[in-house]
Amino acid sequence: MTRRRKTRRDFLASSAALAASAALMPRPAIAQAEPHVVVVGGGFAGASVARALKQLDPRLPVTLVEANRAFTACPFSNGVIAGLRDLSAQQFSYEKVVADGIVLAPGTANLVDTQARTLIVGDGVRLRYDRLVLAPGIDIRWDALPGYDLPAAERMPHAWKAGEQTLLLRRQLEAMEDGGLVVISAPANPFRCPPGPYERASLIAHYLKTKKPRSKLIILDAKDAFSKQRLFQNAWKELYPGLLEWVSLSMGGKVTAVEPATNTLVTDFGRHDAKVANVIPPQKAGRIAELAGVADRTGWCPIDPVTFESKLVPNIHVIGDATIAGGMPKSAFTANAQAKVCAAAVAKLLKGETPPEPKLINTCYSLVAPDYGIHVAGVYRPVNGVLTEIEGSGGVSKADAPRDVRAMEATFADSWFKTITSEVFG
């Protein structure tokens, strides 16, 4: 007891000394003496940046703030909806993240005091930071689509954050009688996972074709073009003729309101009464981005493409889906790649060094059927402050590739999921 009290007194004394010296010494000296990085969000971006920082400097204190006890991954969750895999295959614990020496702070990030460089978690736990990395993913814009609020999502699931919503959509499809109409509403750009709605439509069509072949699926789209469009549409003609229909913006596809009581999706040209309605609504950066002042009027976060530091608030970095990342799509691969670049930049900045100009890669696979994979890939570098795809690089799967190549790409998709989840959570 005596010893503990003495330790506490020593701590108080040294705190006072520190406070005194803080008043006398310039800020960078304090930062160098005891730098601390706080990360918000334990997804592909946040868990990656925390672990990459620890790998670069094992002595650097890193705290990861996360509200959920485990992570549920979105990539491959369309397979869960289509009954091809269990949700448990999507779930990962933070055990290995903690084993790296990262302090896990359970709770919701509620406020940032940018003057005091302090993050407030939950009811008032205060975390002081030298550099704060926000990886909050997306939030649904509940104000953007008339009729679509929290209770509506229980009837017309978005399933755009994997977990209960994923299982709800799956149960609705399983409960639907053969001959039913499934409607997917796809949002305008930008949104999480640009090819996601079309992979989802494909795998639901696969489920319907094999289990409920008299059913039909319609995609109502707020866009006239989408990711990997030609590849998806060619595959749909081949695999799901007469089953899957895509209605573009100019053909009246934009959903302007929903009526959950009747499962109705309203467009300027008509009403669609669905047996199962999957509303993928407009989105914005996760809540803490707005609270920290790093989101602009678009709802997303402008960043410096070399360091991923916010263009609006100093000492706060933003990575992953929440960012405005030029040509880089909002994908798990991108989130992980940005996290590693951001970690290297933060490590340099803490030492007072200048981070070099980075290069980043994105690769996204989509499944059109369980044995039919396609991809988009790109290489990016900062050009005039914007992450820009390098001319001549990148592109999508070959339009005329034979089925054995599509099958091989489905295997590569599976390999990618294993590899990235092992790097981030394993």
Added chain:
Amino acid sequence: MNARILAIVAALGLAAISVWPAAADEAPPGASSCSGCHAANAGVSTAVPRLAGRNAGELVAQMQAFRSGERQATVMDKIAKGFSDAEVQAIAAWYAAQK
């Protein structure tokens, strides 16, 4: 080994150090993205080969073959076209030095 060769080796060594001061631990631009598909963790076994510890010359040759179209690829041809020879060499040297 005679003194002249030793001197050349020493000079080359110094040149290498001055050009890439931290090649062993600091990932060159682009390198950190690769492990999204090419597992850094030796315990992960997939259809995509690991890069760590591979011969640098072999990695450079593969990237050149992807870029020229000499080697068929699904994804790597598009990625190889996003990197210069110097960038590929730096990335290959870094991976060769990894465990």
